Amino acid sequence: MMQVINPNTKIKFSNHYTVTAILSLILVGVSLFGLFTKMNYGVDFRGGAEIQVKFEKDLNLNNLRQTLKDEGFKVQVQQIGEPSNLEFLLKVAANEENLNEVTDKVSKALSADFSEQGVEIRKVDIVGPKAGAELRLSGFQAMFWALIAIMIYVGLRFDFKYSPGAIVALFHDVSIILGVFAFTGTEFTLQTVAALLAVIGYSVNDTVIVYDRVREHEQKFSHLALKDQIDNAINETLSRTILTSGTTLFISLTMFMFGGLAIRDFFLAISLGVLIGTYSSVYVAAPVTLLFQKILGSDEKSQAPANA
Numbered sequence: 001m002m003q004v005i006n007p008n009t010k011i012k013f014s015n016h017y018t019v020t021a022i023l024s025l026i027l028v029g030v031s032l033f034g035l036f037t038k039m040n041y042g043v044d045f046r047g048g049a050e051i052q053v054k055f056e057k058d059l060n061l062n063n064l065r066q067t068l069k070d071e072g073f074k075v076q077v078q079q080i081g082e083p084s085n086l087e088f089l090l091k092v093a094a095n096e097e098n099l100n101e102v103t104d105k106v107s108k109a110l111s112a113d114f115s116e117q118g119v120e121i122r123k124v125d126i127v128g129p130k131a132g133a134e135l136r137l138s139g140f141q142a143m144f145w146a147l148i149a150i151m152i153y154v155g156l157r158f159d160f161k162y163s164p165g166a167i168v169a170l171f172h173d174v175s176i177i178l179g180v181f182a183f184t185g186t187e188f189t190l191q192t193v194a195a196l197l198a199v200i201g202y203s204v205n206d207t208v209i210v211y212d213r214v215r216e217h218e219q220k221f222s223h224l225a226l227k228d229q230i231d232n233a234i235n236e237t238l239s240r241t242i243l244t245s246g247t248t249l250f251i252s253l254t255m256f257m258f259g260g261l262a263i264r265d266f267f268l269a270i271s272l273g274v275l276i277g278t279y280s281s282v283y284v285a286a287p288v289t290l291l292f293q294k295i296l297g298s299d300e301k302s303q304a305p306a307n308a
Helices: 013-037 061-070 096-113 129-157 163-184 190-220 226-258 261-283 285-296
Strands: 048-055 075-080 087-093 119-127
Touching: 013 163, 013 226, 013 261, 013 285, 048 096, 061 075, 061 087, 061 096, 061 261, 075 261, 087 096, 096 119, 129 163, 129 190, 163 190, 163 261, 163 285, 190 226, 190 261, 190 285, 226 261, 226 285, 261 285
Parallel strands: none
Antiparallel strands: 048 087, 048 119, 075 087
16 A cells, blocks of 8 residues: 555654644534524425426526526525436525415516526425424434444444544534534535535544554553554554545545536535544544543553563
8 A cells, every 4th residue: 555654653643632622622612503503504404495497498507596596596406317308406495474475486587587498397396394394303313323323333343432432523523514514604405414424424434444453552562551552553544544535535625616516515515524534533533532441440551561
């Protein structure tokens, strides 16, 4: 395997844990505040109208979005089926009181602005606020159960002393991503939930790589304190982490910048997840494992030295 960093480096990551812990607590606290006060939920989660339309002639998807935005509508546009079918699903945000009115206005605007393309309104569905709230709850429950399943997996695969670190790291990653979405006004949609579940999977994979190396060190160098074993494990996997995260980040940023509006929010979450997940594997999961060991009263001091 190509090495960009010497695996024998001796960087003392544990020396920074106090500073990074404070930084992470502040970021998570601010993110949770934004989640509960500023989150901009999409039509899927707060209610609105879904309008299925078909065009006879080709048109630019971004022009459709921009035209509806210029008309004053808050709309998500998704393509249905093959691009050649020219069918789209418009998710229009609206209050419960004016759902029908907004739906009529969107239909009239489409007929007026895209008459040359031969627009046809195929179906109109109303998404009530109650249904949106239930869907929002289901989305958060999906992430919660994913975290529980990962905690059980890490406990069975390694040791239950590692589970709290993995779960806190994942909670840290998801919270900060949601905070970025909240403070930037980016809509939280079903697509975002899918991205967060992908981030959870990616982040725990990076954490498991470090944990696996720590377990090897515990077996080979049992006389060393867990803090030193974690430092050594992170140093040995640092090259792999940089290569993997760097490659993934390059692809996700490329898709974010050039993939179009339909997938921009998804890859914004993925890009943030790669950055924050890499950080949390080193500066969140590891120190939580050390903290958990202290809570259990395990002895961190060196035991009898190993044979030379």
